[in-house]
Amino acid sequence: MGICGLGTVASGLVNIINRQSALLRDRADADLRLVHIGARRDNPVCDISPYRVSRDIFQVVDDPEVDIVIELIGGTTAAKELVERALHQGKHVITANKALIAEHGNALFALAESKGLALRFEAAVAGGIPIVKTLREGLAGNQIEGITGIINGTGNYILSEMASAGRSFDEVLKEAQALGYAEADPTFDIDGTDAAQKLVILASIAFGIPLAIDAPFKEGIDRVGADDLEYAQELGYRIKHLGIARIAGEKIDLRVHPTLIPEQKSIASIDGVLNAVQLEGDAVGEVLMTGAGAGAGPTASAVCADLIDLARSLGAGQNCAIPALGVPLAKLQARELLPREAVTTPWYLRIIASDKAGVMAEITQLLGEEGISIESLIQKAPERGETHVPIIILTDAAAGGAMQNAVLSITALDAIQGDIVALRVEDFEEHGS
Numbered sequence: 001m002g003i004c005g006l007g008t009v010a011s012g013l014v015n016i017i018n019r020q021s022a023l024l025r026d027r028a029d030a031d032l033r034l035v036h037i038g039a040r041r042d043n044p045v046c047d048i049s050p051y052r053v054s055r056d057i058f059q060v061v062d063d064p065e066v067d068i069v070i071e072l073i074g075g076t077t078a079a080k081e082l083v084e085r086a087l088h089q090g091k092h093v094i095t096a097n098k099a100l101i102a103e104h105g106n107a108l109f110a111l112a113e114s115k116g117l118a119l120r121f122e123a124a125v126a127g128g129i130p131i132v133k134t135l136r137e138g139l140a141g142n143q144i145e146g147i148t149g150i151i152n153g154t155g156n157y158i159l160s161e162m163a164s165a166g167r168s169f170d171e172v173l174k175e176a177q178a179l180g181y182a183e184a185d186p187t188f189d190i191d192g193t194d195a196a197q198k199l200v201i202l203a204s205i206a207f208g209i210p211l212a213i214d215a216p217f218k219e220g221i222d223r224v225g226a227d228d229l230e231y232a233q234e235l236g237y238r239i240k241h242l243g244i245a246r247i248a249g250e251k252i253d254l255r256v257h258p259t260l261i262p263e264q265k266s267i268a269s270i271d272g273v274l275n276a277v278q279l280e281g282d283a284v285g286e287v288l289m290t291g292a293g294a295g296a297g298p299t300a301s302a303v304c305a306d307l308i309d310l311a312r313s314l315g316a317g318q319n320c321a322i323p324a325l326g327v328p329l330a331k332l333q334a335r336e337l338l339p340r341e342a343v344t345t346p347w348y349l350r351i352i353a354s355d356k357a358g359v360m361a362e363i364t365q366l367l368g369e370e371g372i373s374i375e376s377l378i379q380k381a382p383e384r385g386e387t388h389v390p391i392i393i394l395t396d397a398a399a400g401g402a403m404q405n406a407v408l409s410i411t412a413l414d415a416i417q418g419d420i421v422a423l424r425v426e427d428f429e430e431h432g433s
C-alpha cells in the first residue's frame with residue numbers, strides 16, 4: 001500500500017502501522033506492507049524512515065509495488081486526479097475525504113465499480129465512529145427512517161468550550177486547528193459545509209439515493225452567539241450543530257444547522273470533539289453511536305478498519321463484494337427533498353427590542369398572524385443605561401416558511417434592533433425519554 005499526504009490523519013495512520021503492524025497483518029490475514037509515502041515534507045510526529053518517500057504524491061500511485069492507494073491530502077482537485085489515476089491503474093483506494101466523496105462520489109464510485117475496484121471511505125464520516133460500516137452493513141436489514149447526528153468535531157468542540165468555559169469562538173477555533181480537528185480551510189467546519197458533506201454521504205447509504213452535495217439546507221455554528229448558548233441553558237436546552245436526514249412521507253428532510261436540544265437527551269451531553277449519530281431503523285429501533293469525530297488517532301483508526309476489511313475481501317478473492325453506498329449504483333434512486341419552508345419544528349428566537357410598553361404585544365401579534373404561538377418567554381431586564389433588551393422566545397411547532405415571514409415582519413418593527421436569531425428546536429424520539 002501507499003499513503004498520499006503526511007498531515008494529521010496520515011501521520012496518525014503511519015503511527016498505527018509502526019506500532020502494530022503484526023496485529024494488523026494477523027487481523028487482515030495478509031502481508032499488509034506500507035511501501036511508499038507521498039509527502040511534500042516530513043512530519044516530526046511519525047517515523048517514516050522504513051518507507052520509500054516521494055515529494056510527488058503521484059509517484060506513490062504510479063509505484064508498481066503499491067496496490068492500495070490511501071488518499072489523505074484532502075481537497076477536491078489533486079485528490080480527485082489522484083483517485084482517478086489510481087483507479088485507472090487498477091488500484092484500490094481508501095480515502096478520508098468527505099468533500100471528494102460528497103462532490104465527486106457518483107462518478108468515482110462508477111469508475112471504481114466499472115473496474116471492479118474498491119473505493120472505501122469510513123474515515124470520511126464522523127471520524128473514528130464506524131458509522132459507514134454500521135449503516136451499510138450492520139443495519140442492512142433495516143429501512144432507515146432517520147439519522148440525527150453531531151457530525152463535525154471542530155464545531156462541537158467550539159460550541160462546548162464556549163458554553164461550558166465561556167471561552168471565545170476565535171480562541172477555541174485556533175485550539176481546534178492546533179489539535180488537528182479542523183479542515184485545512186476551517187470555514188467548512190464553521191459554515192456547516194463539512195457536516196453537509198457527511199450528511200449527504202450518510203443519506204445516500206441510508207435511503208439509497210445518489211450523492212447530491214447541494215441537497216441539504218445548511219447553516220453553520222457562526223449563527224450561534226455566546227448569549228444564545230447561555231439563554232438556551234436557562235431554558236433547559238443545549239445548542240448543538242446537527243445533521244438531520246429523515247424520511248418525510250415520499251420526500252426526504254435533509255438539513256444541517258444549529259439546534260436546541262432538551263438537556264436530558266443523550267445527544268445534548270455529547271461535548272468536545274466527540275460526535276454522536278443516532279440511527280432509527282424499522283427493525284432495530286434506535287442505535288446511538290458516539291466517539292471522537294476528528295483527530296489523528298480516531299480518524300486513522302477508521303482508515304485502518306477500511307484497510308483490514310479490504311485486505312480480508314481481497315484475501316477471499318473478492319475485490320468489492322460490498323457496494324460502496326449499500327446498493328449497486330444502478331439501484332440508487334433520487335428522491336424529492338422536503339423544502340425548508342415546510343420543515344416544521346418549534347423555534348428559539350432571540351430578539352433585541354426597545355424596552356418600551358407594547359413591543360411584546362406587537363411581536364406576539366406578528367407571530368400570531370403566521371399561526372405561531374409562544375410556548376415560553378424570557379424578557380431580560382435592561383442593564384444600566386441600556387435602551388434595548390433581549391427577548392428570548394420558544395415557540396410551538398411552526399413551518400420554516402411561516403417563521404421566515406414572521407421574522408421578516410418583526411425585524412421591520414421600529415422597536416427592533418439588528419437581526420433576529422431564529423434557531424430550530426428538535427425534541428426527537430429517544431429510548432427512555
Ligand SMILES: NC(=O)C1=CN([C@@H]2O[C@H](COP(=O)(O)OP(=O)(O)OC[C@H]3O[C@@H](n4cnc5c(N)ncnc54)[C@H](O)[C@@H]3O)[C@@H](O)[C@H]2O)C=CC1
Binds near residue numbers: 038072125
Ligand atoms: N483531521 C481530521 O480530524 C480529519 C480529517 N479528515 C479528512 O482527511 C483528509 C486529510 O486531513 P488532515 O490530515 O487533517 O489534513 P492535513 O492538512 O493535516 O494534511 C494534508 C496533507 O496533505 C498534503 N497535501 C495536500 N495537497 C497535496 C498535494 N497536492 N501534494 C502533496 N501533498 C499534499 C499537505 O501538505 C498536508 O501535509 C481530509 O480529506 C480531511 O477532510 C477526515 C476526518 C477527520
Ligand SMILES: N[C@@H](CC=O)C(=O)O
Binds near residue numbers: 126152
Ligand atoms: N474537520 C472535521 C474533521 C473530521 O471530519 C471535523 O472537525 O469534524
Ligand code: NA
Binds near residue numbers: 123125126127129
Ligand atoms: Na467513520
